[in-house]
Amino acid sequence: MSVKSKEKPEEKTKKGKKSKKKGHRFLKTLVIILVLGAVLVGASAAASAVTNKGNREKLDGFSAVPYDAQLVPTTDGFGNVSFVTDRPLKVLQLTDVHIGGGWMAAKKDAMALNAVAAMVTAEQPDLVIVTGDVAYPVPFQAGTLNNKNSAELFAELMERLGVYWTLTFGNHDTELYAFYTREDMAEFYQNHEAYPHCLFTPGPAEVDGCCNQVISIQNTKGEYTRILIGLDSHSYIDGDFLGAMWKYDNIHENQVAWYQKVVADYTAANAAKGVPGVVKSSLFFHIPLVEYKDAWYEYVNNGFRDTENVQFVSGEAGEEKKVIFCGIHEDDLFETVCKLGSTDLIFCGHDHYNNFDIIYKGVHLTYGMSVDYLAYPGIYREGTQRGCTVLTFAPDGTYARQTENYYQEKYASVYDKETVTMQTMVPVSEFPAEAE
Secondary structure, rough: OOOOOOHHHHHHHHHHHHHHHHHHHHHHHHHHHHHHHHHHHHHHHHHHHEEEEEHHHHHHOOOOOOOOOOOOOOEEOOOEEEEEOOOOOEEEEOOOEOOOHHHHHHHHHHHHHHHHHHHHHHOOOOOOEOOOEEOOHHHHOOOOHHHHHHHHHHHHHHHHHHHEEEEEEEOOOOOOOOOOOOOHHHEEEEEOOOOOOEEEOOOOOOOOOOOEEEEEEOOOOOEEEEEEOOOOOOOOOOOOOOOOOEEEOOOOHHHHHHHHHEEEEEHHHHHHOOOOOOOEEEEOOOOOHHHHHHHHHHHOOOOOOOOOOOOEOOOOOOOOOOOOOOOOOOOHHHHHHHHHHOOEEEEEEEOOOOOEEEEEOOOOEEEEOOOOOOOOOOOHHHHHEEEEEEEEOOOOOOOEEEEEEOOOOOOOOOOOOOOOEEEOOOOOOOOOOOOO
16 A cells, blocks of 8 residues: 655745746746846847948949940830840849858958959849849858848949849748748838839739849840840748758749740740740859759769760869758759750859859850858868859840959959958869769
8 A cells, every 4th residue: 555745835835936046046047047138139230230330431432433325124925124225235243242141241341342242243244143142141151130221232232333133042041030021021021112123023922922024135126036034043941941951942833934935925025026935044042953964974974074964064063071062852844945945045143163164965064253251161262263253145045154253354343352262163173073
């Protein structure tokens, strides 16, 4: 027979008091943490406001790009932005600008703004397309969670330069912990009263993503010589909410269907004017397709020689280990590209040290030269990877493209350029023999 131990009333009271004390201590600790967090956020916001004001004052040192006759975009028959011209259209691709927008990033933000201004001013493009990661609101590097700070600095720079531009979002533009969502930032970039040179539109509401956009090029006969299509390559996936495991998303199925419809619509519009064949197009997004990886490793595994599917054009791979950080799942975008025969050029960013250009199954796959001074440790001291891609789209549908390094004399900067090391990317002898 078991005997229950009897607890004295005073013992119960003591235990209850101890439990209450522990609860009070926990609440006090939680309140202290929250207060300290609020103080730190407030202090960081105040410090960031000061440093961003300093960078805004530096924007006054930049002048409008001196165009002889700047093309002014209009709207085409589908309600999309359009450039009408019988001369070649010049497009400048920038990528991974990585403006921190906080007090910890102020000096590197100034470097990035200086570099962008120098390249845009020298090239005098009709249009600038940024393939993701204008913003980098990572607090331990930027000193802020406010991703709109970065967007405002960049948009104000482009208005100062007076150049038409648009962008696709990257994974860092709207981090999970950042103040503003993708939808918020899409609304910000649509403020054409504040930023009349920003041509950004988010795309159809029924299509996944917030930056699925078409910009068309027409001749004066109203024939479409090329369409430029931006796609949202999204961000992290499969529980990798903070991006620590490098699990990246893909272009979604309904985006591929939308792309297919866009090509069909513009091809039909040309056919109605007696223009034969499928319309020419180029794609712009942030995260590379898996076909970038397939093409590169086919080239590498063949002893750095061309194959039946692959023709190497130029550039280098500088990312370590996986080399190409593409989406982790399958998508049908590249297969659809090959089936339609419309898209001959695809541009991405994301992998800052990669700048190679390769033709795979007849499609030009290009990495943009990055601008980043902030995200990769020590990258501000290195210069081989930093620059832009210059694209020229001729009235007959042909194109030319050239990657350009920032550290050339032709890119004269308003403020002194930083001293960098022109590093070698990946020597052939050290390159992995096969894809991981």
